[in-house]
Amino acid sequence: MSQGVAFSRGGTLALLAVGFALFLALIWLIASGDEFGGGGNNGQAHAAGKGLNGYVGLTRLLEAEGYDVTRSRSPAGLESEGLLVLTPPPATDPEELGELLRKRENIGPTLIILPKWSAERPPPILPSEVRQKFKPGWVVLTDAYELEWPTKLPAPYAFEHKLETLEADEEPGWDGFGLSGQLPTRRILFTSEKDIHEPLLFDAAGHWLALRVLGEEDSDYYQDAHWTLFLADPDFANNYGLADEARAAAMLALVREGTYQGDITDITFDLTLNGFGASENLLTLAFRPPFLAATLCLLLALLIIGWRAFQRFGPAATGNGPAIAxxxxxxxxxxxxxxxxxxxxxxxxxxxxxxxxxxxxxxxxxxxxxxxxxxxxxxxxxxxxxxxxxxxxxxxxxxxxxxxxxxxxxxxxxxxxx
Structure with missing residues (x-):
């Protein structure tokens, strides 16, 4: 009786095809990281946050305006030659951020949106019918705070970050870029005034709500560095603030300022500073230039080897060989x-x-x-x-x-x- 085989030629080919497809799917899932399944919506102030203090609305607004928006979880995104939007958390290390801003001077423009609100999940004392209306990532804004670390940034970036609470009879107005309107609350964050900075947005009292770093006149930074912009009050950029058309228009004007009046169309929102960084791995690097060429050559060689494996080089060899010579x-x-x-x-x-x-x-x-x-x-x-x-x-x-x-x-x- 002849000895049978476990799989036919067609069955073996099908197994190889399915295995290769699963391998490609694995690579795609690894490359997707936390984006697969919508990860990152944790109620904090970053580009993946859908709460009042998040910036998902800003990313969608910029996409609707024709910008090429990327939400980066990789340190490689910090080297983007387009506009880089940073949303540092309250506990940011000023030395690390200062080093990053120095590197960006020779790479591309940077917009830093400072945090403002303490956010919490809906409290348990809320009625159940109210709690049921909350969607994943939604938060309750409790208190505004000023930051200390901006004063510890290296020159020419350092400034004081201040908080002012308006009286009940004071209107939280603002103006800039030929626009004007009202802020959503009477708790306003602003920066100190410096000659090496240029104001871009003001409140009703003349405080600086957004600025561009100029540097000392005739310095290397003044002459050659890419622009760095700070938004002291994020209520122009977060989902809470973008509910107003005038504030949304002011935010678009601020982004156009950072993109050199629209000369740059690539905008990268960094998520690594917010704890969503992912290290590069060999699988994803293998499918990116300059390693892509070597990967394609390897796949072609595997295809040729697989094709030759299905061809008969000679008569079939017996399984265990002859019992005797x-x-x-x-x-x-x-x-x-x-x-x-x-x-x-x-x-x-x-x-x-x-x-x-x-x-x-x-x-x-x-x-x-x-x-x-x-x-x-x-x-x-x-x-x-x-x-x-x-x-x-x-x-x-x-x-x-x-x-x-x-x-x-x-x-x-x-x-x-x-």
Missing amino acids: FGKERLIANGAGLILRARRFGLLGAPYAALSARRIADRLGLARHDTGAIDAALARRLPNEEPFSRRAARLESTDRPADILSAAQALDDLTAKL
Whole structure:
């Protein structure tokens, strides 16, 4: 009976195709990271936040305006030559942010939106029908705060971040870029005034709500550095503030300022400062330039190897190889065929008995292959076994194939027991 194969050629090809498709899907999932399934909507102030203090609305607004918006979870996004939007958290390290801003001077413009609100999940004291209306990522704004770390930024970026609460009879007005309107609350954040900074947005009292860093006149920064902009009060940019058309228009004007009046169309919102950074891995790097060419060559080589694997190089090899060498096997087959054709089965018994005597004597440690000596030694080793002489006599006395096979098997059993 011929030996079957586990899979046909078509089945093997299907397994390879499905495995390769799953491998590509794995790479895509790894590259997607937390974006797969909408991760990142944790109620904090960043580009993935859908709460009042988040900036999802700003990213969608800019996309609607024709900008190419990217939400970056990779440190490589910090090297974008387009406008980089940073939304640092309250506990930002000023030295690390200052080092990043220095690198950006020679790469591209940067817009920093400072945080303002303490946000919390809906409190349990709310009625259940109210809590059920809250969607994932929604928050309650509790209090505004000013930051200390902007004063520790390196020159020329450093400034004081201040908070002012207006009286009930004061209007929280603002103006800038030829626009004006009202802020959503009477708690306003602004910056200190410096000669090396240029104001872009003001409140009703003339405080600076947004600025552009100029640097010392005639300095290298003043002459060559890309623009860096700070938005002190994020109620122009967050989902809360963009509910007003005038504030949304002011935010678009501020972005146009950072993109050199629209000369830059690429805008990257960084999420690594907010704890959503993901390190590069070999799988995703393999499908990005300049490694993409090597990956394509490897895939092509695998395709060629797979195609050749389905082609026959020669006759199929047997699974375990011949039991004995080809020449001996042919000699035995020829001899057996000759005996079979001559019907001289009686010639097989005596030679096989003598061969068995030699094997059994060697196992018993006997110098002579004498039948009597073998029987005596067997009586000591295996007293309950039939003597060798009787088994050999039975083999030598028969000429029927079935009897020859049975007698030879008895001798082999004795050899195996020893």
